[in-house]
Every structure is written in structure tokens, then in C-alpha cells.
Amino acid sequence: MKKRRLIKSLCCFFAVLLLLAGCTQPQNPPTETDTMPNDIDQDVIGCYKTTEYSYLTAVDASILTTNLNEAYLLLANKEYPLGATYVPSDLVDLTCPKYQSSRTYQLDRRAANALYAMLAEMKAAGIDDVMVASAYRSYSYQVSTYNNHIANERNGISEDAIACFGYDYIKTNYLDRGVYKLSLEDATTVVQTYSAQPGKSEHQTGLCVDLATSEEKEPLTVAFELTQAFAWLSQNAYKFGFILRYPNGDEDVTGYTYEPWHYRFVGREAATDIHFGNLNFEEYLYLYRT
Ligand SMILES: [Zn+2]
Known part of the structure; x- marks a missing residue:
């Protein structure tokens, strides 16, 4: 897809520019507009406004919609590190199934509630073996x-x-x-x-989870994409505000190899645009902010 490659090239270009400029502040994705070519179609941004959402379960949509609150669009990557002192303000202990049942996994409260809603929907769809294998990870x-x-x-x-x-x-x-x-x-x-250098991991945001299922021999491998859970998530995660954070083939933009198990909460609006626009998070932020 020509347009997608073009967006990717632009994101790479600006990422390199920012890196060279030593620009490492979080919350400051590329916002250049001067060189924005005319043939990039930004119509994908805002498509959530006309999207109709349907659920099997009784979902409280107020959990999933964030009105594009910046707190949920927090970018953490190699160019935009969070630093050693960033700690999310509202972490809660997860009560859903865990890969290591005795361990405590934490997530931002809103992201946790959206995750519970998503897991309930998956269960209603017949997928009831999904576990959290990793969530918030502190700097240390x-x-x-x-x-x-x-x-x-x-x-x-x-x-x-x-x-x-x-x-x-x-x-x-x-x-x-x-x-x-x-x-x-x-x-x-x-x-x-x-693996992210300390301070550069998205897990430090408290807004993402790694998922595992009983279908896999070991968690956190690309074999996750062969699971029923992955098939479902690929079609439905956006309805709950989650995105596949590191898609296959987007390494040059995201900075990380394909991770079919890693899902990031961004809110339903952004997730919908990302899903239907076939974007990754960096591309979305680039388009959203220009
Ligand atoms: Zn992860």
C-alpha cells in the first residue's frame, strides 16, 4: 500500500530528525506540517465518529471512551523515553486471570476496567483462557x-x-x-x-498488557498469532480501546519486532481510527497531531 509506505517513511524521517536533534521529551510526537505532502489522506482520523459498535455483553462505554484524553495517548518509545522517575498515578492490582497466579500485576485503573470488559466479551465469544502475562513494569x-x-x-x-x-x-x-x-x-x-532500555518501555506507562493463552507452549512468542484469542483481538480489540502496539512489518516505525501478544490501551476513539486506518500508534499520532 503506497500511502502506508509513505506515512511510514515520513514517520521514520521525522523520528531520525528528532533523534539527531536530541529531542527526547515525552508527550511530544512529530508535529511538522510544512513538508506534509498533499497525497496523504487524513480521512482515517475521526472515523470513530461514524463507527457503530456492537457487543455481546453489557458494556459500559464510558469506560472505553476517553475523548482522546492525552493521558491515554502517552507515547513511550526509543525516541520518547519516559525517564527514570515516571510512575503512573492510578495503578490498580489486576484481578483477572494471571500467567503467574501468585504474582501481582498492575495497570492504570481505566485500562484495567477496559481490559476486564474485553476479557468478559472474549469469554462470551467462547474464548475463556486468556491471561495477563505482563502489565505495568517499573523503571527498576x-x-x-x-x-x-x-x-x-x-x-x-x-x-x-x-x-x-x-x-x-x-x-x-x-x-x-x-x-x-x-x-x-x-x-x-x-x-x-x-526489549526496551530502562525508561523507554511502554510497560512503564501502565497502559499495556502482554496476553497469553493455554493454547501456547510458552507465552510471549509469535505463536500467539495462531491462537483463537489473537484472531478475536485482531477483529475486536479496538472496540475496547486496545491496539496491537507492534504490528508485523512496522519495525522501522515502532522500533520493535512483531509482538502479537502486546496490547496497548489508547481509548476507543484512537483505537478505532488506528484499526480502520491500518495504522500503528506512531503513525496515528503523526496524523492526529498534524
Ligand atoms: Zn509487552
């Missing part, structure tokens, strides 16, 4: 997660490393030299394709 938690990933990557040469650098690079720089462990620099590069 992300420090240890990130460091663990680096240590694991340095322990050998993973499939992620081969996917990141290509086999030729790995062969020339490691295998041919009898080296079977990644350097710190290369390990860091690999980890940053799938």
Missing part, C-alpha cells in the same frame, strides 16, 4: 529485565542475534574465529530489537 524492574536479556545474549549466539545481524555477519565475526558468545556491543544491539 525494566533495569533488571534488560540486564538479564543482555547477559543471556552474551551467553551464546541466539536466533535473535542471527535474525538481527544476518548469518554472514555472525559467521565472519564469530563462528569462523571460534567465538561462540556475542560481544557486549552486539548483545546490546540484539536486545534492543525486542
Whole structure:
């Protein structure tokens, strides 16, 4: 799709520009308008106004609609880190099924209520094995997660490393030299394709969840896209204000590889535009703010 590629290119372009400019403030996505080409159709923005929503369950729509409240459009990515001190103001303990039942998972109150409504709807549709595998993650938690990933990557040469650098690079720089462990620099590069540096994780917003089901052997793999839950979410998550945050093929814009299990609450209005516009979150914010 030509238009989509064009939007992606623009988002990349501005992301690079902002990165070069050292612009790292959160809540400040690209807003350039001067070079906006005429052939970008912005009609997808605002399509929620004419969308009719239907639900199997008795849904309280006031939970799902945010009137595009900026608090729910909070952007956290490699260009817009939240920093070490950001903590969401209204976290609650999740009471829905959890992957590790003894663990406490927290989420923003509104996002939690929207998640409960979505899980109830999934249950009504016959999908009753969905669990939360990860939710809010504090800065310090992300420090240890990130460091663990680096240590694991340095322990050998993973499939992620081969996917990141290509086999030729790995062969020339490691295998041919009898080296079977990644350097710190290369390990860091690999980890940053799938795990956020502390302060740059969307999980620190308290607005996103990783979902798992009993269909999977292990959670948080691309096998999630083969589940009934994923099929349902792809069609219905927007009705509950959630979006697939890291779509397949959008790595150059989102900065992360495909994560079919990761859903972000943005409110029903934005989620609807993103769903029907076939956008990712960065693209939506770019269009919404221009
Ligand atoms: Zn996640």
C-alpha cells in the first residue's frame, strides 16, 4: 500500500530528525506540517465518529471512551523515553486471570476496567483462557529485565542475534574465529530489537498488557498469532480501546519486532481510527497531531 509506505517513511524521517536533534521529551510526537505532502489522506482520523459498535455483553462505554484524553495517548518509545522517575498515578492490582497466579500485576485503573470488559466479551465469544502475562513494569524492574536479556545474549549466539545481524555477519565475526558468545556491543544491539532500555518501555506507562493463552507452549512468542484469542483481538480489540502496539512489518516505525501478544490501551476513539486506518500508534499520532 503506497500511502502506508509513505506515512511510514515520513514517520521514520521525522523520528531520525528528532533523534539527531536530541529531542527526547515525552508527550511530544512529530508535529511538522510544512513538508506534509498533499497525497496523504487524513480521512482515517475521526472515523470513530461514524463507527457503530456492537457487543455481546453489557458494556459500559464510558469506560472505553476517553475523548482522546492525552493521558491515554502517552507515547513511550526509543525516541520518547519516559525517564527514570515516571510512575503512573492510578495503578490498580489486576484481578483477572494471571500467567503467574501468585504474582501481582498492575495497570492504570481505566485500562484495567477496559481490559476486564474485553476479557468478559472474549469469554462470551467462547474464548475463556486468556491471561495477563505482563502489565505495568517499573523503571527498576525494566533495569533488571534488560540486564538479564543482555547477559543471556552474551551467553551464546541466539536466533535473535542471527535474525538481527544476518548469518554472514555472525559467521565472519564469530563462528569462523571460534567465538561462540556475542560481544557486549552486539548483545546490546540484539536486545534492543525486542526489549526496551530502562525508561523507554511502554510497560512503564501502565497502559499495556502482554496476553497469553493455554493454547501456547510458552507465552510471549509469535505463536500467539495462531491462537483463537489473537484472531478475536485482531477483529475486536479496538472496540475496547486496545491496539496491537507492534504490528508485523512496522519495525522501522515502532522500533520493535512483531509482538502479537502486546496490547496497548489508547481509548476507543484512537483505537478505532488506528484499526480502520491500518495504522500503528506512531503513525496515528503523526496524523492526529498534524
Ligand atoms: Zn509487552
